[in-house]
Amino acid sequence: MTLLLDRPSQQTLLELKRILIVDDEEPIRRLLGYMLQTHGYETVLASDARDARVKLEEQPFALMLCDVNMPGESGMDLVRNILSQYPSTAVIMVTGLDSSVLANAALDIGAFGYIVKPFESNEVLIDVANALRRRRLEMENRLQRENLEDIVRTRTMALQQALEWLERSEKELRLSREETIQRLAIAAEYRDGATAQHIHRMSHYCELLARKYGLSAERCELIRTASPMHDIGKIGTPDHVLLKPGKFTPEEFDVISQHAEIGYRILDGSDAEILKVAALIAWTHHERWDGNGYPRKLKGETIPIEGRIAAIADAFDALTTQRVYKPAFTLDHAVELMSKHRGEHFDPELLDIFFASMDDIKRIHDRYADPSSPGIVPES
Numbered sequence: 591m592t593l594l595l596d597r598p599s600q601q602t603l604l605e606l607k608r609i610l611i612v613d614d615e616e617p618i619r620r621l622l623g624y625m626l627q628t629h630g631y632e633t634v635l636a637s638d639a640r641d642a643r644v645k646l647e648e649q650p651f652a653l654m655l656c657d658v659n660m661p662g663e664s665g666m667d668l669v670r671n672i673l674s675q676y677p678s679t680a681v682i683m684v685t686g687l688d689s690s691v692l693a694n695a696a697l698d699i700g701a702f703g704y705i706v707k708p709f710e711s712n713e714v715l716i717d718v719a720n721a722l723r724r725r726r727l728e729m730e731n732r733l734q735r736e737n738l739e740d741i742v743r744t745r746t747m748a749l750q751q752a753l754e755w756l757e758r759s760e761k762e763l764r765l766s767r768e769e770t771i772q773r774l775a776i777a778a779e780y781r782d783g784a785t786a787q788h789i790h791r792m793s794h795y796c797e798l799l800a801r802k803y804g805l806s807a808e809r810c811e812l813i814r815t816a817s818p819m820h821d822i823g824k825i826g827t828p829d830h831v832l833l834k835p836g837k838f839t840p841e842e843f844d845v846i847s848q849h850a851e852i853g854y855r856i857l858d859g860s861d862a863e864i865l866k867v868a869a870l871i872a873w874t875h876h877e878r879w880d881g882n883g884y885p886r887k888l889k890g891e892t893i894p895i896e897g898r899i900a901a902i903a904d905a906f907d908a909l910t911t912q913r914v915y916k917p918a919f920t921l922d923h924a925v926e927l928m929s930k931h932r933g934e935h936f937d938p939e940l941l942d943i944f945f946a947s948m949d950d951i952k953r954i955h956d957r958y959a960d961p962s963s964p965g966i967v968p969e970s
């Protein structure tokens with residue numbers, strides 16, 4: 591912030607009492623000089639416009655008393671041309687012609703006053719004092735305005751920096767929350783050999799399907815970040831069931847089925863929207879459209895949309911990924927297999943939307959292909 595007192599040159603200009611007298615008639619120049627000097631002003635004399643320009647270049651002036659009619663460049667032209675160059679110099683025009691047209695023209699180009707020859711000493715002194723008072727007020731106003739602009743500029747910059755910092759912090763917090771969720775999900779999935787890339791593929795398939803279905807951008811983002819936790823309940827599934835390579839017995843199926851309920855209980859009860867969505871997905875991603883899923887045998891649209899989306903994304907990724915008990919099916923084969931369960935296992939409308947987005951599906955499938963060694967691969 592720049593204060594008024596921090597501007598010595600401006601302050602000096604404010605206190606200035608130096609006056610430039612421009613007149614081609616030497617007696618007038620001398621008379622004006624004498625009158626003003628005897629009243630405490632410092633004066634400099636110039637015989638024409640050219641001389642005035644030189645004097646103006648040499649030092650600053652508080653005021654210029656300028657004759658209108660001079661040989662060469664006229665006083666009016668001089669003032670018109672140099673006023674913007676010397677905004678701190680006030681101008682009073684001096685002329686032998688008492689004309690309202692000339693007076694108005696002088697005021698129009700920025701002169702503060704107009705003195706007609708012959709003049710009285712008091713008249714000149716009053717006009718000079720008034721012009722200097724007005725100049726001082728205008729300069730103070732200008733300085734205050736600049737000062738205010740400085741304050742606004744400084745505070746705006748501080749506000750922008752604070753906002754940028756907040757944005758950075760918010761982004762870091764979001765990324766850290768997302769990574770924590772992914773790593774927790776990996777921890778749960780790691781036991782049965784699923785990779786970090788499965789988490790990425792699954793969450794991006796979910797986001798893709800939610801978006802194509804027409805959910806809001808905010809909901810799609812929540813589904814993308816919450817869906818990695820769909821199988822978190824598997825931490826409650828014993829190894830001999832979870833890692834069994836062959837088919838489950840009915841009793842083992844009951845045990846593995848509990849992961850949906852366990853996941854829900856782990857995630858339920860939070861005020862955080864992401865955990866609410868995660869709990870919903872964990873609870874409902876094994877429900878089936880025909881009501882033969884688990885854990886609650888919900889049917890059709892009574893299954894939350896998040897669960898219906900996750901069911902398709904999870905099944906598609908399981909089919910197209912190599913597991914200990916099966917090879918990875920091609921995308922076309924997965925489509926063929928899942929199509930047979932359209933309207934049975936899967937929401938038919940959602941399945942159609944998903945398969946209509948095959949280019950995007952392939953991109954996700956390739957981008958997050960399983961690496962040769964399992965581990966957490968950060969998203970790029």
Ligand SMILES: [Fe+2]
Nearest residue numbers: 820821875876
């Ligand atoms: Fe599951």
